[in-house]
Amino acid sequence: xxxxxxxxxxxxxxxxxxxxxxxxxxxxxxxxxxxxxxxxxxxxxxxxxxxxxxxxxxxxxxxxxxxxxxxxxxxxxxxxxxxxxxxxxxxxxxxxxxxxxxxxxxxxxxxxxxxxxxxxxxxxxxxxxxxxxxxxxxxxxxxxxxxxxxxxxxxxxxxxxxxxxxxxxxxxxxxxxxxxxxxxxxxxxxxxxxxxxxxxxxxxxxxxxxxxxxxxxxxxxxxxxxxxxxxxxxxxxxxxxxxxxxxxxxxxxxxxxxxxxxxxxxxxxxxxxxxxxxxxxxxxxxxxxxxxxxxxxxxxxxxxxxxxxxxxxxxxxxxxxxxxxxxxxxxxxxxxxxxxxxxxxxxxxxxxxxxxxxxxxxxxxxxxxxxxxxxxxxxxxxxxxxxxxxxxxxxxxxxxxxxxxxxxxxxxxxxxxxxxxxxxxxxxxxxxxxxxxxxxxxxxxxxxxxxxxxxxxxxxxxxxxxxxxxxxxxxxxxxxxxxxxxxxxxxxxxxxxxxxxxxxxxx
Ligand code: MCA
Ligand code: AMP
Numbered sequence: 001x002x003x004x005x006x007x008x009x010x011x012x013x014x015x016x017x018x019x020x021x022x023x024x025x026x027x028x029x030x031x032x033x034x035x036x037x038x039x040x041x042x043x044x045x046x047x048x049x050x051x052x053x054x055x056x057x058x059x060x061x062x063x064x065x066x067x068x069x070x071x072x073x074x075x076x077x078x079x080x081x082x083x084x085x086x087x088x089x090x091x092x093x094x095x096x097x098x099x100x101x102x103x104x105x106x107x108x109x110x111x112x113x114x115x116x117x118x119x120x121x122x123x124x125x126x127x128x129x130x131x132x133x134x135x136x137x138x139x140x141x142x143x144x145x146x147x148x149x150x151x152x153x154x155x156x157x158x159x160x161x162x163x164x165x166x167x168x169x170x171x172x173x174x175x176x177x178x179x180x181x182x183x184x185x186x187x188x189x190x191x192x193x194x195x196x197x198x199x200x201x202x203x204x205x206x207x208x209x210x211x212x213x214x215x216x217x218x219x220x221x222x223x224x225x226x227x228x229x230x231x232x233x234x235x236x237x238x239x240x241x242x243x244x245x246x247x248x249x250x251x252x253x254x255x256x257x258x259x260x261x262x263x264x265x266x267x268x269x270x271x272x273x274x275x276x277x278x279x280x281x282x283x284x285x286x287x288x289x290x291x292x293x294x295x296x297x298x299x300x301x302x303x304x305x306x307x308x309x310x311x312x313x314x315x316x317x318x319x320x321x322x323x324x325x326x327x328x329x330x331x332x333x334x335x336x337x338x339x340x341x342x343x344x345x346x347x348x349x350x351x352x353x354x355x356x357x358x359x360x361x362x363x364x365x366x367x368x369x370x371x372x373x374x375x376x377x378x379x380x381x382x383x384x385x386x387x388x389x390x391x392x393x394x395x396x397x398x399x400x401x402x403x404x405x406x407x408x409x410x411x412x413x414x415x416x417x418x419x420x421x422x423x424x425x426x427x428x429x430x431x432x433x434x435x436x437x438x439x440x441x442x443x444x445x446x447x448x449x450x451x452x453x454x455x456x457x458x459x460x461x462x463x464x465x466x467x468x469x470x471x472x473x474x475x476x477x478x479x480x481x482x483x484x485x486x487x488x489x490x491x492x493x494x495x496x497x498x499x500x501x502x503x504x505x506x507x
Contacts, residue, residue, distance in 0.1 A: 048079020162186025
């Protein structure tokens, strides 16, 4: 058995303390029938950690990872933690220009990419002098596995203090540039422990894992819960309602974004029979419509538990496990997490008064990577983080999110900052200016939509603009529709009135 120091705050050590005594039991199972025991997790992560330790990396080295979801990708995450390095997950939809920015900004020592991306990532890695590039495929293929196979399966996990960095999670920025949220071992450990108790993880739980693992929801909230509980994960490489339906009867816990719940409800075979063994459905990352909550309860008898979080803070509030789960609210502050709603003067709002949501607690990140000024701006003098979300309390202390002060679109649980898309559009031939908005969408919650004004004499074609964007940025950021107009509505200050555009294109 691997040696881990139970007194240290290395997230891996904390998670491993929850692994079951029977290390031969199944920890991960894929729909194709591949299985991984707890011993495989220990050995596999030890091999990764040995590889990283042998590279002679500097303290705090970043390991940037853009790979398809696989059990091996999870081992890479755990091995990175064990080696005391900093994990930097990247959305698989990001393209060359986006990855170039992250690599330049984070200066990783190691980049791991999908074998199919190597041709375009190699020049990025060379340009920014990243010393090590490995590939990892969805079936565990690639140069990483070859290098790892030669390593020992024993590794003494490097002890970490609570304020040592564990991960950098990039979040989209209002200026169009992403910011790296620095999360410490202490941040993530405190949240994992809190959620483990709050959601009553218990013996025999089985998690159906269908979220991507490059964001907080799938990587932290879902995986940490199962690992800390020593629970088996039914591991889907991606969300597929048919496969979810087939596996649900063997699971007890599921976590998803609202789009996943909408799609399950759209499936004719989904109902009470499929959820017979389930004890918990969790929703987050985007607002769950009360209508979806109600339909889900009618069809299955289950009340989805909605919670609220951010990359910078991990989870902040949750509807209760035993108490009333109220549709349209994100529940109560988690134990140990302070949440306040304040008006423009910073004064706490009474219930039903809308104000800015602020958070303080052991879960709150240590700042934006190499952005001390930006970090300072986002914290109040008494140490509360300004989330950029607007909310209100009800009389029972439940929080509702009623909007965002940040100009952000959330589509299928992914965040898109209009400014970034506008800057790409504005650079295109024939475009004078653009405005990007989110409009209600049955499936994605909000759909990215662009309104563009051509230069005098120029003709713009919707399909051509969309095609150009698709070649440059992640597909989920590409507007589903582009409308060409003569001018954008502006107020007397000259500011584009996006609310008018949202109303006009809502249909
Ligand atoms: C895929 N497409 C999308 C999205 N996803 N378009 C808009 N928004 C999206 N979210 C597009 C693709 O570009 C493609 O377009 C087409 O849909 C099909 O692609 P595919 O990969 O098959 O998509 P899918 O499998 O249908 O994906 C839908 C999904 C996925 C399962 C809902 O988006 C997803 O896994 N979302 C979860 C996001 C997440 O984990 N967020 C957590 C962030 P085309 O056909 O035109 O090429 S963490 C967070 O927010 C905080 C901390 C929190 O509170 O959790
Ligand atoms: P991210 O930058 O990906 O961490 O996204 C965090 C943002 O997602 C939050 O600031 C909220 O705006 C939004 N969010 C997360 N959970 C919920 C929820 N349950 N309801 C509404 N918005 C949510």
